[in-house]
Amino acid sequence: MKKSLIVLLTLLVALSSLFAQGAAEAANTYPEKAITMIIPYGAGGTTDVSGRKFAALLSKELGVAVTVVNQGGASGSIGCQAALDANPDGYTVLFTAESLGTQRVMGLTNLSYDDYKIISTMVNDPKVLVVAKDSKYNTLADLLADMKANPGKIKMSYTGPGGSGHVQGLIMEKLGYVPALTAYSSGADCYRAVLSGEVDFTNSNISTVKALIQSGDLKLLGVSSNVKLSIYPDAPLFEEVDPNAAQYMKNAFTPLNFLVSNKVDDSVVEVLRNATKKVVESAEWKSFIKDNALEELYVQYPTVEATKEFYKNWESMVSWMLYDAGVTKYSPADFGIAKP
Known part of the structure; x- marks a missing residue:
């Protein structure tokens, strides 16, 4: 019995090692093929305009195609869920607006920012x-x-x-x-x-x-x-x-964000973060920002920790505003969202 247990544990350790090695090798070669960027709203809106420009520049940095797919409906919840349901290999990414912070209280999904890893907060479109x-x-x-x-x-x-x-x-x-x-x-x-x-x-x-x-x-x-x-x-x-x-006018009403599933390997996330940093520092992106009067949230919230705090405060402010107006299905308190 003991011998069988030892053999089983040895196999599990070996498999774990092989999985870690495979993930590391995949990260070293990532990306090897086209990336799908889900924009969870229809074509032509604010998220689509900024997302498509960002996707084109990200493609240049990564050396592979970044193909935009508009998957709208239910205030962005359908596309957000699709990005989460995809294979978490880094080849499906999400460029979304702020509705991810209100989907739970609205009763649309159980999703929140906590279900994703942050590549970067992007811009606010006034x-x-x-x-x-x-x-x-x-x-x-x-x-x-x-x-x-x-x-x-x-x-x-x-x-x-x-x-x-x-x-x-x-x-x-x-x-x-x-x-x-x-x-x-x-x-x-x-x-x-x-x-x-x-x-x-x-x-x-x-x-x-x-x-x-x-x-x-x-x-x-x-x-x-x-x-x-x-x-x-x-x-x-x-x-x-x-x-x-x-x-009320001091708030960023339409913060756009670049995210991936929280199951994506950290080494892949790092590749995307480094590429994103190069994109937002490029002359072409800065020109796009200026021409469209966008606010650079990645400058205001340059770290993952700062971005998480921003999400937390934004979710609190907006969720409770919606709840107090009587338009939510659930109370923010049901999800541990503190009142501002």
């Missing part, structure tokens, strides 16, 4: 309020006044429950402006709804609608931030029109 070129609204003050006078009547497109647009709508409600929220699958669908007249306005991300503002198809009314847009410095901040908004 939120802007836009209307169609022929809209009767010419200023943010005009729009807010009409919303206050007609609660629940002025239509706003957004990308679904728990997302940044939803949070924007809740902030408006707290300030006394009650839009009629209409959900769409992507940021691009949201602005198309404005262009077609299906809705009156949207609270989009600047990178998504910049070209349409420049062409004159959309009018930029204001900025949901406490920092002026470098490319549109004359656009008023929300808090300049309503000072009560200042308490």
Whole structure:
């Protein structure tokens, strides 16, 4: 009996050693083939715009194709789950927005940032309020006044429950402006709804609608931030029109993040982190950041520890805001999310 146990233990140790050796060898040669980058939202939205640019530059650094796959639906939860269900070999990665921090309280999935290893937090894409070129609204003050006078009547497109647009709508409600929220699958669908007249306005991300503002198809009314847009410095901040908004405008509403399954080997993660560092330091990426007025979150949160703390604080703030508004399925307390 003892002899059999010794043989079994010896085999287990040998197998463990072989597995570790295989993982190390795989990491030494990673990547050897194309990488799939899942973007859990539709094409044309903020995550897609930044993700595709990042994927192209990451491909140059790694020397293999990085193919973007849009897998939208359910506020990003379908694509996030797909990235987690894939073989954890580093050949499926995730470029996602903030909804991963609210999916549990919204009852969409049991996923959170804890299910992934952080490669890097990426950028914040400032939120802007836009209307169609022929809209009767010419200023943010005009729009807010009409919303206050007609609660629940002025239509706003957004990308679904728990997302940044939803949070924007809740902030408006707290300030006394009650839009009629209409959900769409992507940021691009949201602005198309404005262009077609299906809705009156949207609270989009600047990178998504910049070209349409420049062409004159959309009018930029204001900025949901406490920092002026470098490319549109004359656009008023929300808090300049309503000072009560200042308490909410200090937050990054749309933080984009580069993640992999927490089962991916650390040596592969390190390869991706090193490549990402080179990408964000490149002249081409810096030009993209400047042209789209993006905020460099990887500068503000340069380490994994700092990023985790950022996620924790963001999840707490937004989850409790959604819960207090009565729109979540579960309390943040059910998941140990402390109240801010």
